[in-house]
Amino acid sequence: MCLGIPGQIIAITDADLMMAVAEISGVRREVNVACIAEGAPLETLVGTWTLIHVGFAMSRIxxxxxxxxxxxxxxxxxxxxxxxxxxxxxxxxxxxx
Amino acid sequence: MKYVEEFRDPAAARGVLAEISRVTDQIGATADAPVRIMEICGGHTHAIFRYGLDKLTPDGIEFIHGPGCPVCVLPRSRVDECIDLAEQPDVIFTSFGDAMRVPGSYKSLLQAKAQGADVRMVYSPLDALELARRNPDREVVFFGLGFESTTPSTALTIQQARRTNVLNFSVFCNHITVPPPIKALLDDPHMCLDGFVGPGHVSMVIGLRPYDFIAQDYGKPIVVAGFEPLDLLQSVLMVLRQIRDGRAEVENQYARVVPAEGNPVSLAAIADVYETRPSFEWRGLGEIDASGLRIRPDYATFDAEQKFQIGYGAGQARAVAEPDGCACGEVMTGRVKPVACPHFGKGCTPELPLGALMVSSEGACAAYYQYGGARAVEVAK
Amino acid sequence: MRCVLPIRRCTCSRGCKIGMSTRTRLRDSHVTLAHGGGGKAMRDLIEDVFATAFNTDTTEDQARLTDTALADPGARLAFTTDSYVVHPVEFPGGDIGKLAVCGTVNDLVVGAARPLWLSASFIIEEGCEIDLLRRVVASMRTEADKAGVRIVTGDTKVVERGSADTVFITTSGIGVIPPGRHMAAETIRPGDVAIVSGVLGDHGAAILIARGDMALSTDIRSDCASLGHLIEAVLAAAPDTRAARDATRGGLASALNEMAATARCSIEIDESALPLRTEVKGMCEILGFDPLYLANEGTLVLFVPPDQADAALAAMQSQETGRNATIIGRAISGTSGRVVMQTIFGGMRIVDMLVGEQLPRIC
CATH class of the missing domain: 1.20.5 (Single alpha-helices involved in coiled-coils or other helix-helix interfaces)
Known part of the structure; x- marks a missing residue:
């Protein structure tokens, strides 16, 4: 259940919809970062390692x-x-x- | 791969494997009288077979493969309803790849696609929402599937659909929850489990407290585990130590990802969009009280059951019998091994699955078949 | 419809050498059903797009072939055919044309044949861009030149929109197996060493990502390449090489399963030895794929006797297409047709054939 993989947030693409690009071993994918944002400015998420599941950054590592x-x-x-x-x-x- | 490769280092496994052997001996477990540990999550089942962990651990440990594979426990009636939806002319039906091969009463989604239904595989519910934005004249239905780890993703997507006014998007909700079936297993008089390896990615959302009843009410140890081989071995060791010491606690091996309290944003999104159904049917386990979620009336526009008057939304309970002799239910409750099912490797193979456990690579039967291959079949014969 | 390639060499008074008039008659930007109708439009398409690139020079519907290699006593003819239906037609690292040449050439060379001639049949969807066709055909020519084969005959058909996906190509290939060469999976013996010629899964990963359905992006390119030079180098260095197979559809796992069944032995491979790009590993982790089942189009696996393994490996590594060649395992005595893998974690598991196609999963 629930294939999740560590990835690193490398850029914010849409602050309004809380979308960012995550990189997982050289593969990039746009993910939603609502679950890890914690009210801080989204830019501060760049560099954060997170657990990615079905296009969502679900938890900080x-x-x-x-x-x-x-x-x-x-x-x-x-x-x-x-x-x-x-x-x-x-x-x-x-x-x- | 950071946070992955260091937890796959075989050199680091020697110590933990040796300690597992010692503690198994201290407990006095043997092949004839093994310690029975259930890994609840299908991801753990897959990892055990993928890395051959069952062959590295002592014979005194028996892994029982639990019900934590969402496509395996999906009843045939729900698959039939998916196909009814997918075959409606205006519908683009979107699904994770996992569900494509699950057999319904007549066919699978893959077969419906071959016959002309517009079925598309997506990686994320957000991709389905995007598809709806790009196809305003079509109804895009997403097959919402999975346990608490996946539920926040569809909840957040539905919230976004409402916020951005994408009204041709809906979710066919089949989300289920982990604690109720575990309680059902523990209440089963045939239950023979000594401890649990808990689902790490579910706990990253719900935290640790929902498992307290396992330790407090039933006196069984549970260790929430990560998915790499070292995570699993360490978790097994932690369960064994609890058994040896006569403790029953909820422990967290996967603290790098799982906060004790879970993820507040995910939990809030789930609570906002979903409510508990009175009961939900599980393949092989039957109806379990309060084990499934449905979309709240407030979000009815995005609820495929309401929009298309289908399934529980149509008020009907459509129980469909399982194939004769299918032992999926007994396998899932740990009462029999996959090879003991009369259909295993004969009428039921990954090519032509009869039961759900043969469909998903997380299913115990498929894992046995795939990674035990011909040998498992020989045993069956 | 009759065969429409080969094409008449140009008869213009300027002594044009490239097989057609220098004046381009084809003005359309997209293929229509008229281009398959047997009339002038079809002639223009063939002359302008195909004949230019393939430079055929016979006036007959059939290619008439001579090659001194055929006259060697003991030489055998090798003949193969394959169809190509990739989507998208153009992808990082190649296109359907390159694939159609490399794939068929590789089917010949893994049997120790020297490839000589190809046929090429095109089923073109109405609406296909003519510039796209030109690019596809140009890459066929480029690859054919690299592989040392000539495209000597062919055919085109045009079908209605929706009846095909842009363009489908079927190529057949003829080659000659020089006397004394015998590469076949049935000759594999326990103890023989398994070598792969390069990293695994690049083609499958590149295609999947190029389709865009999963919205992933990477720099992975298809490994699509013809492997004749590689095989020739191996055979020069390790003349007793038993058998080779290109690990296309179904990936390395399927190739090994087929070889183990034919050789009536087992094969053991070592997971930690498998050459994989980080990006391919990452994609597999994200989508729950097993790289053993990802398609390759320029990677083969071969078996050599243990005393020639080092020579074969060095010969492969000296070639561009074999730079990343690695020993991954060996044939062992045991149940016929069984492939087992020592996992990176020291456990053992069976590597079975793939069931259906790999589907991305979340579980």
Missing amino acids: DEDEAAKTLDVLRELGEAQEVLDAMAEGAESLRPRR
Whole structure:
């Protein structure tokens, strides 16, 4: 349900109808930005990363939250490396036949 | 691709997969007595198969593919009504590509198009509105389809149609909501679920609170998840940890996109344009109370049901029986696997779908068939 | 209606060499039914638009062909035909004319044939702009020259508005397979290496975006190109190359499925190795497409024995049309006709044939 993809607002095309151009991996599409405008002048949206769905910018993407999620994943990876190293160490201590 | 590729990094999956294995062991789940996790959203079903996540996770985890595919749960009667609309001479019927192949009682939209109906695929309801502006002598009907993630787009489009006075535009509203069918599933005496992966893009609109009942009233964990493979794995881990620790909470893995309170502009637009129907029919699940939306009388000009006196707008409930032996309903409630359906891979294939779950690539059956391919069919035989 | 190309060489007293009078008789800006009526209007259209470009010089309804390659003992004739119906007729990276030459040439060269001659039949919709026809025909000539083939016979028909979409072209091609060459999917063995000649999906993506229905814009251009030079370079460097197929409709996935079925083996590919432009990836993410099923018109996949893989790859990369050639997988023993892919995430999935056409989806 609901294919959504991150895109960046690169220009405002129609302030009255709240339309802007978003770029998604080099593909450009006009999208409606009403959901992310929050009353600020539309020009300030240029550069904003947003989740695009059916021609609407539905939500701003929070860079800090993205980093936090990746940090949790990284910590899990590092913990696993430690465990792997310990297992390897135990293996090397085992008497060889 | 920023915010996509870093969440697809296979190197970063090792740690989370190892931890998933450990927690699954701690719970004591095995292939014979698995933890059953429902991913509600069809987008998650698609991602699980696309990345082969079901084969990377331990046998002690069983994914149950939920009802969160809007075209899969669309009853045949509604597809028939779409075709009735599309075949009216003055109508340009516009739809997302997803719905084009869904079989009605007699034919699909794609077949109606081949027979001469003016059916056009669009990416956005705004494109349908633009089509109406450019064709003032035609009636442009948009097939409004989807859960809360898609509902704001049609609400905002209808508001814009009124504001710019495009009166030859209307929406055939089939929007549905996520919480009611989940409640119906949880009330089912055959229910065997241990936890949920929640639909991230629905929550970006409605926030987290609408799921509180799952944790508080039914004692089941739910983690709202993003759609990249690392998002899904992390969410599965969060569900497993809740199960291990005996917790039942609503957690948010997808905080980069999902604010706890949802999106106020979207919610206001939905509330302005739509109201809840007393009940709505779901394919395979039957009528579910307060599970669908209709356009408020204030916006009747833009309501295709009113304009063309069709469907619920005509006051009639047109229940159309599902094909004999079709197990879509049981598959959707997690009671049987797609391959256990007598029609799977035989009378029902993506070429000639019988049931809705074979139509959309989000449907559990189509995903099984497409990504399990011949092997799934061999199992079925 | 009788065949109306080839066209009589010009008989004017000035010794005109380009196959027609230098005086342009065709004054119309759009094709009408009269241009298909067999009379003067048709003659003018053919002489002015087609004969000029194709430079045919026979007075007969048939082309009579000789080529020394045919006389080689063991040489075999290759013959193919294909129809082209693209919308829009002109798109970034090419037009229907270029496509009609490249597509048929590629059908010949992937079977190791050297392409020699093409026929070209046009079904033209009433109302088609004559300048558009000129451009299409000019690009056919340009592509034919590049590929080293001659367009030696043809036909035109005009149909009522609405009975065709601007112009449809059918081209048939004849080539010669030199003695000793045998490229066929049935010769693929487990262990053989799969190489694609370039990035995937550009043509399908360019056409979809050019149609404008999805209101997307990018700089993606069709990869439309003839691949004869590429195949010749590969065969010189890797003479035991087993088989090649151009990954047109249905994309790489369909080509591989067909090859695996013919070779009675399985094929394994690596998702992370697939060459894809960022823009094509982006379009696929937006519309929910799988690039494995997007059409290509200048990209092929071929199988070579493992000891010749490096040579074949280097030969491809030395060609303009093979700059982005990449090894993507190999044939393996296993269920006949099965294609599997190691996903970027390390999982495995089956890559089946496409059902119907890919439709943009929101879910």
